[in-house]
Amino acid sequence: MQLSELNMHIAAALLGCGADPGPMQAEQAHAAMQLHLDCTVDECRVRRRARDTLVESGHCVLEERALR
Numbered sequence: 001m002q003l004s005e006l007n008m009h010i011a012a013a014l015l016g017c018g019a020d021p022g023p024m025q026a027e028q029a030h031a032a033m034q035l036h037l038d039c040t041v042d043e044c045r046v047r048r049r050a051r052d053t054l055v056e057s058g059h060c061v062l063e064e065r066a067l068r
Contacts, residue, residue, distance in 0.1 A: 017044040029053035 014021055014032045017039055024032065032050035041048040054060035 014046055017046055020045045020049055022049075024049060024053045026054060026057045026059050029057075030059075 014028075014035055017036065021032070029050040032046050033054070036044050036047040036050070039047045041051050051060065051062075055062060
């Protein structure tokens with residue numbers, strides 16, 4: 001994904017772990033997962049939103065242990 005002026009506000013929202021970036025497209029969610037690779041969904045709101053987006057869109061299937 002290229003960073004255009006249109007995407008700059010989304011990119012800025014993806015940098016911090018504490019703020020929910022809001023709805024994402026699957027491509028944005030994938031980028032967020034890569035940016036927050038060392039984070040957990042319990043600690044990082046960006047990674048949690050990204051994972052939820054990928055699961056809801058069918059791009060990711062969680063293992064049973066992740067659903068607990």
